[in-house]
Amino acid sequence: MRALIVDPAGHSKIRFGEAPAPAQGPGQVLIEVLNSSLNAAELRFAGLSEPGAVPGFDAAGIVVAAAADGSGPAVGSRVVSFAEGGGWAELRAVDSADVAVVxxxxxxxxxxxxxxxxxxxxxxxxxxGPIAGRRVLVTGASGGVGSFAVQLAAIGGAHVIASVGSRTSGTGLPELGAAEVVLGLDAVAEPVDVIIDMVGGPQLVEAYALLASGGNAQSVGWASGQAALFPAGSTLGRKDPTSITSVFNGGGITDRQQQLKVLLKLVAEGRLRAAIGWHGLWERFAEAADALTGRTLRGKAVFDVPAR
Known part of the structure; x- marks a missing residue:
């Protein structure tokens, strides 16, 4: 089958090639992939993977073979799926628990x-935790995860403050639910109850100083690539526990299907929108990768995979 595969000499260590069709386990469905998306972690992992491996976490398409054990959707179902690779190919075998009908x-x-x-x-x-009526700060709010975080926090009833790196990147965020759009953090005058942070580094330190006692910071990404150096004593003196928590959405998540069903329902109801900043044939992979690494991408990059 055709696929985007790992190649140390390729653009972003990826090139077009061929890979063996996946072997379908008894608890897996086989999907003809029609769309997949690009995440920063896939480019990072390409440098650590064996040549010939097929990256790709996200893939949507049509079930062409149902799971032999009876789990999962029937042949012909439109589905979306997650796995720790294999999404950038014409066919994907994936556990039924990680698939939801679209x-x-x-x-x-x-x-x-x-x-x-x-x-x-x-x-x-x-x-x-409960966020209704609370002040939620989203850093890196114009990116793929950030734009969804703005919307989901607003849907939850929060007062959302969207922090971006440039004035142009803040365009459209009020329509997604941001009550405030700020450049950096200097304009955030009052404490916040929750931080959803995509940036890490010095901005995480600055954001933590804005956190109200008893609040929490959800550490999602580290786009800055810089160390977070907290001044001595800056984490002390809070009346109530104030935490920084890691957010992980990779393998081993047991509620994946529940998450996907919640998200698909919100999209179907028109309450959640995908901010797609790049959309094209997967032959144009290098263009999408450059937009992501060059930080010109606003939202998500989506590949179209021609039908077999």
Whole structure:
């Protein structure tokens, strides 16, 4: 089958090639992939993977072989899926527990943006606890995860403050539910109850100083690539426990299907939108990768995979 595969000499260590068709386990469905999306972690892992491996966490398409054990959707079902690779190929075998049926009203390209980016944002909101009426700061708010976090926090009833790196990148965030859009953090005058942080580094330190006693910071990403150096004593003196918690949405998550069903329902109802900043044929992978690494991508990049 055709696939995007790991190649140390390729663009972002990826090139077009061929890979063996996946072997389908008894508890897996076989999907003809029609759309997949790009996440920063896939580019990082490409440098650590064996040549010939097929990356790709997110993929949406049509079930062409049902699971032999009777689990999962039937042949012909429109589905979206997650796995720790294999999504950038014409065919994917994936555990039934990591697959959800896509409503007819939801485009498969939109569904392909959900497992990692929206799933991570949803997990961050869930881990933060009740957020209705609370002040939630989202850093890196214009990115794929950030734009979903803004929406999900707003849906949960929070007052959302969206922090971005440039004035142009804040465009459209009020329509997604941001009550305030700020450049950096200097304009955040009052304490916040929850931080959903994509940036890490010095901005995480600055954001933590804004956190109210008893609040929590959900650490989702580290786009800055810089160390977070907390001044001596800056984590002390809070009346109530104030935490920084890791948000992980990779393998081993037991509620993946529940997450996907929640997200798909919100999309079908028109309450959640996928901010797609790049959309094209997977032959244009290098263009999408450059937009992501060059930080010109606003929202998600989605690949179209031509039908076999």
């Amino acid at each position: 409503p007819e009203s939801v485009d498969l390209a939109v569904a392909a943006t959900l497992p990692v980016a929206a799933g991570t944002a949803l997990r961050a909101v869930w881990q933060a």
